[in-house]
Amino acid sequence: MDYIMKIKEKLTLSNIFTGIIVIFVLAMLLSPDFKGLMTQNLMKIGLFQPEVPKGPTDELAAGISANSKSEEILFKNPDGEIIELSDQKGKVVFINFWATWCPPCIAEMPSINKLYSEFRDNEKVMFLMVDVDNNRTSSQKFMDKKKFELPVYTPASSIPSSYMSGAIPTTLVLNKYGKVVFKHEGMGDFSNEEFKTFLTKLTIE
Template sequence: MKFIRKNIFNALLLIMLLVIVFVPDAKAFLIRGLMEIGFYSPEVEHPMASTMGLNGIQFKDLKGNVIDLGDLKGKVIFLNFWATWCPPCRAEMPSINKLYAQFKNDKDIVFIFADADGDFAKSGKFMSDRKYEMPVYKVESDIPEKVFTGALPTTVIFDKQGRLSFRHEGVANYADKKIVDFLNKLKNTK
């Protein structure tokens, strides 16, 4: 009897582990739980503030409009690279959506959510199925490695002068008060 119970327990544990490994939403759910208890808090105490030219870094939206980061001087830019198949990206999406909802009507902050795959049909459906309001873009030009090396998710924030002020590879809780305060600080700095 003990042998059977032990085998059932081991089988259930193995099944649960396989689900977490192979089902992106299950892995995202686990990561999101870890975010809620304080893991994955982005470090913003020491902003980078390195200068770089943003001209020529372009993204295209669902309607075909192209946005050049160089044209956004005078605005804070929140740029997130993600993919629908990426569990850490899925895990941080609710926190990013919450941050976006807080600042979406602020004319001093621009949000760009760049689908690394560039598949508008898939990413648009992903956003609408989850009732996320964030605007989806795809990359239309070369992206400097200082901004994006290919790791998903990657989030970068540029200040009003176009300086790289924050860069984070990996999952993070962007609804965190530190990020909100950081964006407000950048927005209110000339």
């Protein structure tokens, strides 16, 4: 009985709360999936909304082009074929640089998948989910496990720093003329109505 009483004395609310906090912090540090899940919940209450450009898209993209043959940007598509970014003129291109071990990337992926599901049948919009680790097997396994339908691409050339300076996730949108009209470093909720309207507008400009 004395032994049980001693245990009860140690299990104060303060100790229990401290233990929960320690477990939570360890989970955040050791599990990218758990950290991604927590961040997803924050996104659901309106945080991490990407800032959509308000002005004319051509003005916003001054000097950043995907159509310069002197600096061709290449990717390998899901079928293993090399594609040139400059050849995608006429399409609105959504590019997301990500990695399977990156919690912010994991957190924003459901919103990108939802966006993709709404535009996947639109021939004027192209999605490139670019695995910066260049490990198609691992990245496709991640997509399959999460039941995401997003097409996995890998880099097949160097990526200009104007596109990605090293931070992931980094998301770009190119207009039909190959100009970068949107760039966002860090996670974002890309399933919101404002962003969808922005993407739709680009297809008709």
